[in-house]
Amino acid sequence: MTDPVLAAIRSRRVVRAMTEEPVGRDTVEAVLDAGRWAPTAGNRHLQRFVATVDPGTLRVLRMVSPGMIQRPTAAVTICVDRASAEAYGFRPDAPGLSVDVGTAAATMLLAAHALGVGAGPVSSFSRAAVGVVLALPAGWVPELIVCLGHPEAVQPPALNPRRALGWQDLTTWVPAE
């Protein structure tokens, strides 16, 4: 496979063990720039990115995030600006807003990989606590944290290492073949 985008998609992995080496601010900004270019429904851009490389903030963020196995040296928390969403007529439980969080996260994960930095998404955290830790404005709801850091040489085994899914396992053709 020679296309660099397709090669990056195939070679990216979730990184759950990171070294203490800091991730440069310029690298974090490049990841944020990639996230800005992720597609959003209606080109509304209702996602807000909260970035930090501050060790103290990262330590506390991990304390209130049970799903954060790694110790990142940078993190981007993707929030939904619910107040702006409401102004567009979205109900509080509208699922489309979460889809845009996912596309932004996937784009950032790939960007980090392209920049030679490890990344891992974390969705298991206390929204209430993270709101306090990051001093989020009213109406901003944290939905996903993209952890950034340099990968350790040895990673924890994946959740389901024996499963080798192909696209065929996930796809149904219509009409049926």
Add this chain to the structure above:
Amino acid sequence: MRRMSAAWVLDEDDALELLAYLVTAARTQVDEAAEYGPMRLLTAAHRLAEKIDSRSSDGTGALVDGPLRRMPLLAVPRDDRDGYVARLDEVCRSVAELLVARYASASATTGPV
């Protein structure tokens, strides 16, 4: 050389970090897949073990360095439920053996009740 068994093995920072993990995990588990329940508890055990390992007694150190550490951090009871349960049971037996040796070895008896 580990300290005597009566030594404090957690300082306030360590304990607070674990407390934060447990409280927030209780909240996140409301919305998470049920299979994550044991994984989150084991993560808490791993984190506690990591904190106390260097300051605990030899017996406790052997437990956290052995059976607990061998329990994979991200394991869930998905495809190999029996194997998962067997590994957890091994850890539980090791915990029980340590507890008996530490607290009940002098009075432990086996027989009909």
